[in-house]
Amino acid sequence: MAADQVDAGWLTAALRQAGVLGTGAVADFTATPIGNGLVGTSLRFDLTYAGVADGAPASVVGKFPATDPTSRQSGAGMQLYLREVNFYRHIAPRTQIRTPRVLASGFDAQTHDFVLLFENLAPARGGDQLAGCGPADAALAMREIAKLHAPFWGDAVLADWDWLGTPPVVTEQLTAMVPTVAELFRERFSDQLEPEIMRAVMALVPLAAPLLSSPVAQPTVLHGDFRLDNVLFEAKGGAWPMATLDWQTISAGRGTLDASYFIGAGLRAEVRAADEAALLRVYHEGLLAGGVNGYTWDECWRDYRKHSLNGLFMAMFSAIAVARTARGDAMFLTMARRHGRQALELDGFSVW
Secondary structure, rough: HHHHOOOOHHHHHHHOOOOOOOOOEEEEEEEEEOOOOEEEEEEEEEEEEEEOOOOOOOOOEEEEOOOOHHHHHHHHHHHHHHHHHHHHHHHHHHOOOOOOOEEEEEEEOOOOOOOEEOOOOOOOOOOOOOOOOOHHHHHHHHHHHHHHHHHHHOOOHHHHHHHHHHHHHHHHHHHHHHHHHHHHHHHOOOOOOOOOHHHHHOOEEEEEEEHHHHHOOOOOEOOOOOHHHEEEEEEEEEEEEEOOOOOOOOEOOHHHHHHHHHHHHHOOHHHHHHHHHHHHHHHHHHHHOOOOOOOOHHHHHHHHOOOOHHHHHHHHHHHHHHOOOOOHHHHHHHHHHHHHHHHHOOOOHHOO
């Protein structure tokens, strides 16, 4: 479903089916773009009603495929739209991590059209990838992501959800693309990125195969793009300390990938270097409190160092895979700098 296909009748039917609208009907609405998503389109629908609509929401949020053809093709090819719909159908009910309630959802396997209609979590304080955050917000994020990872740690059900994985043929294609993608990244940003960071980016090329396809013992569900632009602090006017959005990149793997990605991208380099061990302790303690056994601190720290490379890889690949925008370039440069410093200072390359 495309965003421009939404009308008052569809909203009325969706809200009634969700049990949040009685005999009244949506009489009119306005649609306002929100968020900074590059592979999807998110809109806030402000609603007016006719008839009895006591308790009906004043606004809801809808998510749809990207309108840009390049971004849409990336979303469909990587099954990002299917993954997000399936997250809310199969995974969200089994975890305590805060996510918005879904009021309606749909996915077309032939066209990769999809729709998700959510409760609006405003008022909230949005995370800002470019500005970064402080240790307190990062510690809260570590507690939240542990709530996703712990319930699925080593769970056999992950093997039954083939949509969590990437087909081998796609992995092979992505691996083969890495040298070209890295070169395109260098051509685009060589005059803006520090030489040592660019060297770190290019050092990813021979590691593409293990980065994309190494098996993981006791995998769990990963968010895959767990960063500040995809979280809300003080959601629902402070009723929720934090909520996590944008589940298009869920996959199965080692949980420290999410932890390393958030810390590396979300904190300025000097703050991250001073606080990352303490923040990872918060994450590790959250896993243990959630029932994970046999995963030592030393293993967690080693995995964290190892996965410092994933954020750098994501910055490189995503910059080329989606439609180019000024904010996108600024974000990918910021991510490359922060993750590059993280990987170099932790000597993440040597762990591989």
